[in-house]
Amino acid sequence: MRGLADRRPSYSRLLAARPRSGRSGPSTLAALACLAFALALPTDLAADDTWNPFAERDAAARKRAKPQPPASDRPYLPPMPGSPGRWRPGPGAAAPPGQGYGNEPPPTSASPPPTYGNAPGQYGAPPPAGAGSAPAAVPRVQRGDLAPVTTGNGTGLGAESWQGVDVATVEQLVAPLKVPNRSLTLDKLWRSLLTGPAAAGEDPRFAAIRAEALYQSGRLEAAAAALKPAASRTASKDAALITALSARIDLARRNTATGCQAAKHATQARANLPRALRGEIIAMAGYCAIISGSKDAGPLSAGLARREGYNDPFVLALLEIIGRPTQSEPSYPERIEPLGGLLLEQARLIWRPEIVSRATPPLLAMLSGNGMRDTAFRLTAAEEAASRNVISDEDLAAAYKAHPFKPEELADPFTPGIAPAVRRALLYQVAHRNRTPLQRTRVIRALVDDARRHELTLPILRLIKPLVDDLPRAPEIGWFAETAIEAQLAAGDHAAANAWTIFAAALDQNASGTMEHWRTLIAISEPAGPRSQPANLSSLESLAVRGRFTPEMLHRLATVLDALDYNIPIPLWEAASKSPQPRTGYLPPTGVLSQLQDAAKRKQTARLILLAMRALGSDGATSAHMIALGDTIRALKRGGFEAEARRIAFEAVFESWPRTQAP
Structure with missing residues (x-):
């Protein structure tokens, strides 16, 4: 499993590699001058080879x-x-004192009936009031019992969350991680930690680490926001690095003007950048020149980037293809970064399906956004991004809504011959349009069943939660109760999930209790509170x-x-x-x-x-x-x-x- 540590040299190593002199060889300077003349807005950074404060x-x-x-x-x-x-x-209760799960349980033949709390009970009987699995009350609140403090606007954890952790320690802790985490819970904690407010006088290198971590998670807007405070007060020795990161993030956000402008400033201060970045900046300069109309700048920038040690064959080949259209399409590498995706667009090459599985999180985020003209390909990228927690549920919904359908397709969403991702977008749009509860539940159920077959269960369940909220709890859709419970649980709405279990129990004329295990899962998932069961x-x-x-x-x-x-x-x-x-x-x-x-x-x-x-x-x-x-x-x-x-x-x-x- 490759983590951030497998990708880029540590921040401290890159700083140590910073050249002591800003002088370059005559041939390099002359070539750069030619390239700069061709560029309306030179340079930026991003690619598999670029700087990262991790590895x-x-x-x-x-x-x-x-x-x-x-x-x-x-x-x-x-x-x-x-x-x-x-x-x-x-004695005789379910868990003997001092015995952790996984050890051999004691014989039960001679034991009295199991108990929940202090009162004896029988299997299947509800626990007595105040007994069971609820933890005992703590007499008084201790400092260690308090939950971590969040910001007033709920955007993230407070700056005090980082107390006692320096830049070197953060690098050490973050470097082995592969982000984003497929656990939505951990990914939310991760983003909340990184997007919290900066402490007064925060080291700009720490801001760079946070921005890079968010970028690697595919959270491009949050990464740009994390760099803003550092960009306004960065010391000269770190200014070029912060500017280069800003350029890299802005280009992935398709903010071409600001991205190339930042890249221009970073190029002018490249003597203060690690040597590993200089070739990549030249490659980015080539991209900026191409979009400004100088197609011949592609091969020139590719040659200069190679001279500086840049070693992304995919990006280099694309730079040369754009300048020389007769060359063949390059083979796809194991990982494709945003720069590769941007150059693919400029080369007017076909978006092949295998690109999605090879795309890094920031590229997936870019392909899932509004700037992607091929809406069918955008759907495939958005679903992959949602399954990896790269984009939000709202972003996936936006991609589903953006794909155009003909009236006859909307009239019959089960027409054969439709691609899987397009089919799910069609079902989602039809469910939105259909206000009849019986018809809407059938379409939603078809969407959920299809999502299960393609490992999209949780994202789709969260996506349909607003649609479920609009449904009346009527007997004619009683069969849909379990799917509704799943959707509410996936979205973390325990009260609504409980309401659907009560509705299902009221329809259960045989008192079979088929939904009781869902009530148990709701109770396990819900933190203790005055309304929890x-x-x-x-x-x-x-x-x-x-x-x-x-x-x-x-x-x-x-x-x-x-x-x-x-x-x-x-x-x-x-x-x-x-x-x-x-x-x-x-x-x-x-x-x-x-x-x-x-x-x-x-x-x-x-x-x-x-x-x-x-x-x-x-x-x-x-x-x-x-x-x-x-x-x-x-x-x-x-x-x-x-x-x-x-x-x-x-x-x-x-x-x-x-x-x-x-x-």
Whole structure:
């Protein structure tokens, strides 16, 4: 798994490589003068080879296989010591004192009936009031119990989140990460951390790191905003670097005028830039010259960039193709950056489907935006971007709405022969136009079913939430209740999800309780509050006994329940313990989990979030090893992020949650 560390040299190394003199050889200066004459607005930076305050992907890293981390023999971790309010059951209860999930359960034949709280109960019976899995009340609030402070406008975590972390430490923590994280919860925390207000007198290098991290996540607007404060007060030694970053981001945003203007200033101050950037800036200068009408500048800038050590064959070949149209189309590399995409447009080459799978997050963001004229290709890029948390749900909706359809297509959205991404856009538009509840629910259900087959379940469920909100809870659409619950849960609207379960229960004339397990998942996902309901785990016992959970799902469910301090029912415990513990999934390098616990204990917000991302892995909760999953949930809960801990628990089990209707 390639992280930011695999891509670019560290900021400190690049600064060390800054040339001491601004002098260049005569031939280089003469060629640059010729190029500058051709440019209306010279230079910028972006590409696979460009500066990044983290690290550079080298050729050896591309060929080197990434081995699967060895599975650990360590049993799933018990809760961290000192967790406030942890309830411990008495004799015969579901979880014996001191026993963490994953160890051999005690024999139950001689045990009294299991209890929820202090009152004895039976399986399937609701817990007595005030008992069950709810944590005990903490007598008084301690400093460590307080949630991290956010900004007044809700745009991000406060500047104090970075206290005690210097630039070198931030580089060390961020470098191994592959962003954006496929866990939407962790990705939101990551963006909230990076978009918070800058502290007074913040080191401009820190602003550069934040902007670069946001850029690598595909959040181009946020990256541009992160650089603005630093650009206004940057010292001369860092001014060229900040300006170059601004140019790179603006070009990816298709702000050509400001991007090329910033690139011009960065080129003039290139003596203060790391040597690794100079060739890339020349390549960007070639692009700016091309869009200003100087097509012959492409081959010239390609030659100058090579002389400076620039080694992106794809970009260089495109620069030469634009100047010499008779050349053949270059082969696509493993990764395509925004500069490559911009040059593809200038070369008037066809947008091939394989570009989407090779596009970096910033290029995906660029291809998903309004500047993409090929709306069908934009749909494919937007869906890929949404599945990787590169763009927001609103951006995906905008891409769906932008594709034009004929009246006859809108009249019959199930006409065969339509490309998958175009079909989903068509269904989305028809669902918006159709106000009849029965017809709208059928179209929405078709859209959700199609999304499941293409690994787009959560993005599409969040997308249809406003459509579900407009539906009346009428008996004629009672069959749709489960899909509505899924949509509300995916969007984090627990109150609306509960309302749909109540509606479904009212229609359940046989009192079969088929939606009770959804109410349990809602309770697990929802942070404790005055309107939250305690989780009744009896429905999970029934499903476990009936074999509705796969062995891996049993372990995953037991892991998240234990991490959230729930009392695991004995039938669920026994069912999980009878199956072998899963030995697959992502495990972080040795020492990361202990550092994560330390950050949670110390309430170090920035360290906690960055280490949680590394602990869980870039593919999120569904692909994490059970040990990493449990430890991440515990750490976030202990560090003041209980709501996020519960959302990660939801992400871990939602895809495999039993459904009454076959997906």
